[in-house]
Amino acid sequence: xxxxxxxxxxxxxxxxxxxxxxxxxxxxxxxxxxxxxxxxxxxxxxxxxxxxxxxxxxxxxxxxxxxxxxxxxxxxxxxxxxxxxxxxxxxxxxxxxxxxxxxxxxxxxxxxxxxxxxxxxxxxxxxxxxxxxxxxxxxxxxxxxxxxxxxxxxxxxxxxxxxxxxxxxxxxxxxxxxxxxxxxxxxxxxxxxxxxxxxxxxxxxxxxxxxxxxxxxxxxxxxxxxxxxxxxxxxxxxxxxxxxxxxxxxxxxxxxxxxxxxxxxxxxxxxxxxxxxxxxxxxxxxxxxxxxxxxxxxxxxxxxxxxxxxxxxxxxxxxxxxxxxxxxxxxxxxxxxxxxxxxxxxxxxxxxxxxxxxxxxxxxxxxxxxxxxxxxxxxxxxxxxxxxxxxxxxxxxxxxxxxxxxxxxxxxxxxxxxxxxxxxxxxxxxxxxxxxxxxxxxxxxxxxxxxxxxxxxxxxxxxxxxxxxxxxxxxxxxxxxxxxxxxxxxxxxxxxxxxxxxxxxxxxxxxxxxxxxxxxxxxxxxxxxxxxxxxxxxxxxxxxxxxxxxxxxxxxxxxxxxxxxxxxxxxxxxxxxxxxxxxxxxxxxxxxxxxxxxxxxxxxxxxxxxxxxxxxxxxxxxxxxxxxxxxxxxxxxxxxxxxxxxxxxxxxxxxxxxxxxxxxxxxxxxxxxxxxxxxxxxxxxxxxxxxxxxxxxxxxxxxxxxxxxxxxxxxxxxxxxxxxxxxxxxxxxxxxxxxxxxxxxxxxxxxxxxxxxxxxxxxxxxxxxxxxxxxxxxxxxxxxxxxxxxxxxxxxxxxxxxxxxxxxxxxxxxxxxxxxxxxxxxxxxxxxxxxxxxxxxxxxxxxxxxxxxxxxxxxxxxxxxxxxx
Amino acid sequence: xxxxxxxxxxxxxxxxxxxxxxxxxxxxxxxxxxxxxxxxxxxxxxxxxxxxxxxxxxxxxxxxxxxxxxxxxxxxxxxxxxxxxxxxxxxxxxxxxxxxxxxxxxxxxxxxx
Numbered sequence: 001x002x003x004x005x006x007x008x009x010x011x012x013x014x015x016x017x018x019x020x021x022x023x024x025x026x027x028x029x030x031x032x033x034x035x036x037x038x039x040x041x042x043x044x045x046x047x048x049x050x051x052x053x054x055x056x057x058x059x060x061x062x063x064x065x066x067x068x069x070x071x072x073x074x075x076x077x078x079x080x081x082x083x084x085x086x087x088x089x090x091x092x093x094x095x096x097x098x099x100x101x102x103x104x105x106x107x108x109x110x111x112x113x114x115x116x117x118x119x120x121x122x123x124x125x126x127x128x129x130x131x132x133x134x135x136x137x138x139x140x141x142x143x144x145x146x147x148x149x150x151x152x153x154x155x156x157x158x159x160x161x162x163x164x165x166x167x168x169x170x171x172x173x174x175x176x177x178x179x180x181x182x183x184x185x186x187x188x189x190x191x192x193x194x195x196x197x198x199x200x201x202x203x204x205x206x207x208x209x210x211x212x213x214x215x216x217x218x219x220x221x222x223x224x225x226x227x228x229x230x231x232x233x234x235x236x237x238x239x240x241x242x243x244x245x246x247x248x249x250x251x252x253x254x255x256x257x258x259x260x261x262x263x264x265x266x267x268x269x270x271x272x273x274x275x276x277x278x279x280x281x282x283x284x285x286x287x288x289x290x291x292x293x294x295x296x297x298x299x300x301x302x303x304x305x306x307x308x309x310x311x312x313x314x315x316x317x318x319x320x321x322x323x324x325x326x327x328x329x330x331x332x333x334x335x336x337x338x339x340x341x342x343x344x345x346x347x348x349x350x351x352x353x354x355x356x357x358x359x360x361x362x363x364x365x366x367x368x369x370x371x372x373x374x375x376x377x378x379x380x381x382x383x384x385x386x387x388x389x390x391x392x393x394x395x396x397x398x399x400x401x402x403x404x405x406x407x408x409x410x411x412x413x414x415x416x417x418x419x420x421x422x423x424x425x426x427x428x429x430x431x432x433x434x435x436x437x438x439x440x441x442x443x444x445x446x447x448x449x450x451x452x453x454x455x456x457x458x459x460x461x462x463x464x465x466x467x468x469x470x471x472x473x474x475x476x477x478x479x480x481x482x483x484x485x486x487x488x489x490x491x492x493x494x495x496x497x498x499x500x501x502x503x504x505x506x507x508x509x510x511x512x513x514x515x516x517x518x519x520x521x522x523x524x525x526x527x528x529x530x531x532x533x534x535x536x537x538x539x540x541x542x543x544x545x546x547x548x549x550x551x552x553x554x555x556x557x558x559x560x561x562x563x564x565x566x567x568x569x570x571x572x573x574x575x576x577x578x579x580x581x582x583x584x585x586x587x588x589x590x591x592x593x594x595x596x597x598x599x600x601x602x603x604x605x606x607x608x609x610x611x612x613x614x615x616x617x618x619x620x621x622x623x624x625x626x627x628x629x630x631x632x633x634x635x636x637x638x639x640x641x642x643x644x645x646x647x648x649x650x651x652x653x654x655x656x657x658x659x660x661x662x663x664x665x666x667x668x669x670x671x672x673x674x675x676x677x678x679x680x681x682x683x684x685x686x687x688x689x690x691x692x693x694x695x696x697x698x699x700x701x702x703x704x705x706x707x708x709x710x711x712x713x714x715x716x717x718x719x720x721x722x723x724x725x726x727x728x729x730x731x732x733x734x735x736x737x738x739x740x741x742x743x744x745x746x747x748x749x750x751x752x753x754x755x756x757x758x759x760x761x762x763x764x765x766x767x768x769x770x771x772x773x774x775x776x777x778x779x780x781x782x783x784x785x786x787x788x789x790x791x792x793x794x795x796x797x798x799x800x801x802x803x804x805x806x807x808x809x810x811x812x813x814x815x816x817x818x819x820x821x822x823x824x825x826x827x828x829x830x831x832x833x834x835x836x837x838x839x840x841x842x843x844x845x846x847x848x849x850x851x852x853x854x855x856x857x858x859x860x861x862x863x864x865x866x867x868x869x
Numbered sequence: 870x871x872x873x874x875x876x877x878x879x880x881x882x883x884x885x886x887x888x889x890x891x892x893x894x895x896x897x898x899x900x901x902x903x904x905x906x907x908x909x910x911x912x913x914x915x916x917x918x919x920x921x922x923x924x925x926x927x928x929x930x931x932x933x934x935x936x937x938x939x940x941x942x943x944x945x946x947x948x949x950x951x952x953x954x955x956x957x958x959x960x961x962x963x964x965x966x967x968x969x970x971x972x973x974x975x976x977x978x979x980x981x982x
Contacts, residue, residue: 008925029894029943036895037913039938068918073925576969802947 010765012074013422022182023074026066034059046709049721051358055120082398084404094669101761103413105369106467107443108754109362110417110459111424114452116355118425119432122336124345129259130202133168135298137307137337140172140317141328148332150341153325153501154193154279156318157292161195162329167302171196171276175292176265180717180722182245183232185710189246190441190724192269193278193292199223199257201297206610209255210551212274220277221254222246225263227442228270229256237332240562246273248721249281260445264295266339268442282722289325295336300643303331339444342737358517358751361510363463365755368507369762370409370467372500378402385475406468407461414460417455435739474499501802504759504766508847509813511752511759513842516814518745518752519835524675525745529739534669535604537730541699541709542571546720549689553697555719561701561708566603566696567687569595572671573733579759583682584635586647592672592682593648595693600684601626603700611642611664618663618686631681632665641665648683660685674737756843760808760850767799770853776863791859792852799851807840808846871910872902872977879911879919884947884955887929893942894920918944928954 014348015022034055041051055814058066070076082617092099127133139160141149152160157173164171171643174193181189194219199211207226212218222244224232233239233253243251251273263269298307311331319327334342387400393401424445435442448491545567546552553565570577577592601613609629618624632641641662648658660683672680701708711729716725778791815836876883886892898911899918905981928951942980947955960972 004926006925011925025943026917028941032893032940033913033917033941035940036893036936036942038939058913060912065914065917068914069921072918072921097916 008074015075016078020741023066025068030059030065042442056287067194073207073492074618076869080400082406084401085408087401088343088405088408092408095377096428096673099409099412101765102370102373102409103416105366105373105758105761106410106413106463107416107420108758109359109366110413110456110463112362112751112754113359113459114417114421114456115425115428116359117450117455118353118421119446120348120430121451122425122429122444123340123350125451127338128202128264129204130264130297135169135300135302136297137168137298137304137333138336138341139294139296139311139331140334141318142330142332143326143328144760145766146648149328150343151290151293153322154275154286154292155321157294158195158275158279158286159318160294160314161197161373164296165307166315167299167307167310168195168296171195171294173292173294173297174198174264174627175278175383176269176274177273177278180249180721180724180726181232181247181270182714182717183242186714186717187231187710188724189228189232189270189274191246191271192263192265192266194272195274195275198272198495198831200567204261205258207258211255211257212272218254218274220251222251223255223257223272224253225257225269225271226260227262227268231270242393246271247281248717251277254583255650261441262335262444264339266444267436268444270442271535289322293341295613296543300342302354304335304822307333314754322360331532342760342849347816348853358748360516362465362751363459365507365510365514365758366501367463367466368510369471370406370463370756371761372503372507374471375500375503376472378471378726382475387657395476398479399472402472402475403464403468406472407464409462409466410468411457413463414456414768417459418456421452421456422450432743435732435735481663488859500766500769501798504762504802505805505809507759507762507801508843509809511755512807512810512840512843513813513817514748514755515752515839516811517817517836518748519839520832521741521748522745522833523832526737527739528741531670531674533734534606534667535730537573537734539573539701539704539714540604541701541704541727541728542574542694542733543697543699543712543716543727544694544723544725545689545697546716546725548720549694549697552716553689554698555715556699556712557697559712559715561703562699562712563702564599564603564700566698566700567689568600568696568698569593569687569693570671570758571696571728572698573674573730573737574728577682581649582646582684583649584644586588588680589635592680593685594671594682595687595691597687597689597694599733599752600698601713603698604669605700606666606669607664610640611662613664614684614686619688622658622686623660623697624663624686626664626666626684627662628668628680628682628684629665630668631683633660634681648685674734675741699727731816739766751841757844760847762853763799763802763847764850766802767795767851768857771795771799771854771858771861774858778858778861779863779865782859782861788859792855795855795858798847799855800848803844804848807844811836811840871908874909874911878962880923881955881958882909882911883916883923884928884951884958887945888947888952888955891932891934892945892948893934893936893944894929895942897945907942923951924949 015669034052037055037058038048038051041054042048056062057085067076070079115131138150139152141156143149143153152173153177156174157175161171161173173193175193177189177191177193179189179191180186182193194212196212199205200213200354204211204368206223209223210218211223212221224239225251227330228237229239232244233242236242237257238312239253240399244251244253259273261273264586285291298304306671308331311333314327315330318331319325338345340348386399388401389395429443436443476781487742543552543556550568553567556562556565577594579590580593582589582591596614598614599621601607608626611626613626614624625648627641635641636644643661644662646658666684668680668682670680671682699712709729713725713728716723774795778795781791781794872878872898882901883897883898886897886904889900892900894917898913898916901909920929924931928948929945932944932946933941934944
């Protein structure tokens with residue numbers, strides 16, 4: 001059966017490929033029939049022309065027979081589709097404004113969806129250029145509490161790599177390193193310490209020089225990636241054999257990796273070093289857990305299940321290496337794909353759910369809008385359809401014709417969206433990750449989005465069905481039901497204003513929801529932009545205090561560009577200071593806590609508002625505290641806090657609570673997440689450089705240009721080669737905080753504005769259509785003396801009802817979302833006046849204008865013309 | 870008096886006519902009518918879609934040839950699959966005719982239980 005169908009399909013394809021010769025053959029066969037019959041008839045009649053005439057009469061309608069022959073070969077389907085497509089094309093070309101509107105309305109949300117998918121796929125689906133990538137696997141450890149640990153300690157990884165189980169062609173280890181790398185200048189380098197079989201197993205060749213093999217001569221040799229070659233050696237031709245220093249240790253460049261390979265992590269590697277070198281130079285690092293990933297390639301007959309079984313007994317051997325660490329219960333294997341581990345992929349998907357929901361909402365708006373447009377269009381074509389039905393077209397054929405028109409629109413929109421994705425994906429990715437690049441991290445390269453074409457077409461098909469099926473069904477139902485009994489019914493049509501109104505309300509409600517959400521995100525983003533910091537972040541730089549903070553401070557102070565250096569606990573603007581419970585004034589309060597040295601306030605340029613700042617005696621006694629103004633007001637509202645005491649609850653049971661005396665009050669500054677605003681009550685506790693609490697140095701500079709920062713980086717590396725002590729401007733940290741929200745607000749605002757534009761376009765179309773439908777009625781009203789304003793009000797009444805209903809449904813939905821979000825985080829204060837009052841008011845106003853424009857036209861209808869129509 | 874072909878049997882008749890030797894469409898028509906003693910009348914226009922259906926199913930193969938009158942004509946030949954189908958359908962037809970005959974020749978006593 002299947003073989004027969006396949007053969008018939010092949011025949012059909014062959015005929016379609018050479019349709020002309022098939023048609024010629026039919027003609028020739030029927031012509032031969034006519035001539036043969038005429039020959040036969042001529043033997044009884046004398047006249048050839050008469051014989052041919054007779055033969056034609058006997059054979060009947062030639063075109064009908066040709067049609068039946070085509071049908072017998074299954075050609076009627078392609079013919080119908082082709083005819084429908086031609087008809088749809090002509091029809092759409094005749095109404096360019098409608099066509100353009102429909103394509104733009106649908107293409108906008110499709111493009112946003114495809115861009116999101118393209119970004120996700122770039123990380124999740126596009127794998128590094130490994131040989132045998134389809135057999136690539138990752139190993140992970142299972143803890144006793146069933147939590148996965150995607151990485152091992154370097155020692156555990158080495159054990160697995162040196163003794164691979166059966167079922168794999170080999171295992172490799174890879175450990176991401178962020179270390180200062182010095183050539184002529186010091187730069188942050190993203191490196192990977194790999195086992196010596198890494199390049200052999202992955203099949204990555206060298207573009208220059210060589211990559212690692214088991215050869216001992218590779219020790220202290222570095223393989224650069226293309227980006228590393230550019231970053232550290234400006235693509236110099238003589239890069240091979242060049243010396244470079246990694247964390248103060250001498251290395252030599254032995255090669256540059258080929259295939260534009262950048263490692264298997266989402267952050268591109270600048271270089272690779274041997275894990276044996278890493279082990280020899282930093283032996284104490286080998287026992288740190290969860291640092292090193294282990295991967296490999298299944299043998300040609302292997303499977304992940306068989307490999308998992310083969311690894312069954314290895315967990316115990318790994319546990320023996322670190323008896324004091326949490327034990328592994330088993331070692332698991334997962335198929336590797338893309339640049340993300342499975343757990344990361346799950347998290348990314350979870351993070352994309354809300355954005356995907358917003359895009360779906362956009363698609364819903366677009367589909368509702370197009371349904372409305374198509375309903376109006378098909379209603380206007382009922383005469384045409386009645387004529388077709390009268391000529392014998394079935395309801396199915398009419399339905400298919402109408403749906404083909406919608407499918408053509410959907411395909412055009414998908415094509416536009418796909419082209420937009422091809423053009424915009426890379427710039428969008430670079431915009432999002434431009435900041436990472438500034439910090440020395442190379443995100444992966446995103447190419448095109450060509451693979452999203454099938455998705456684009458699928459989305460177009462679904463959208464076509466979503467917006468085209470209902471109007472097509474309704475349009476054909478009108479005719480089919482009444483055609484038999486009362487043919488004139490098809491010419492009358494049935495007003496479907498209620499359905500169109502309901503669709504309008506749906507899209508307005510969805511638009512209100514999107515606009516309010518966009519306004520909320522915009523509100524939070526602008527809060528982070530406008531929060532006063534209380535200091536100038538451009539001339540302040542933070543550096544990790546490293547293993548020898550005193551020496552680092554002394555070395556940095558020698559620079560003429562350093563004005564002052566303070567020490568504190570967490571780097572400002574790079575995390576939230578710790579919170580502790582404070583007992584004061586007979587009540588308990590949760591306040592933020594920051595340990596600072598004596599130079600902190602001077603470095604930030606802060607003077608006391610009340611009392612004094614810390615002195616050396618405070619550092620010794622550890623019994624004083626300085627409050628921020630909001631902390632003072634929280635603990636002792638309206639009372640002078642100087643001299644008051646408070647009790648700081650213990651951080652854990654082994655430490656006693658501390659009683660502290662307030663010696664000063666300073667202004668509020670913002671050093672945590674700006675999303676919460678500046679007014680976070682803060683306690684400052686005195687500490688001394690070298691105390692465990694003080695992990696960050698804060699430098700006040702006279703010049704924070706890149707060359708000065710590079711100079712300071714070199715000084716820091718000289719003191720502490722192993723530390724990741726890259727000086728970071730607080731303005732960069734501020735940008736890092738603001739960027740995600742700024743991008744979210746751009747995305748939110750784009751979605752909101754597009755939704756609003758689509759809805760207003762729909763409302764405009766709906767009111768225009770209503771006015772066109774009611775021309776005669778309006779003409780009568782005007783003829784009977786109705787005033788223009790009354791006519792406009794009458795036409796606007798329905799539109800205003802739709803807008804009001806849309807707002808009434810959309811606002812509670814948006815509020816429900818804020819309630820939902822507040823269950824997950826207390827970071828966001830989302831309910832604000834701008835989002836819930838101004839945004840819907842603006843939307844209502846714009847929508848009302850969109851309705852008013854066509855309504856105004858209604859008052860200008862000349863009664864004499866309207867009544868004649 | 871000529872009869873129209875029983876609906877659904879034109880393809881069987883065409884297969885049989887072709888089984889007698891490769892023939893063009895007009896010849897197939899002539900064969901059916903001649904073999905029926907001019908008792909069957911084939912709708913000329915209906916024959917060609919039936920022949921194309923047989924070709925699409927792989928029951929007949931086609932080639933272009935030249936007739937005695939030196940005209941180009943499309944000749945139909947039976948394939949092995951066509952011969953097998955003809956055998957099956959012929960057998961089914963015999964059973965049908967036999968069953969019809971029995972019913973039409975039935976006597977009143979045969980109808981009583």
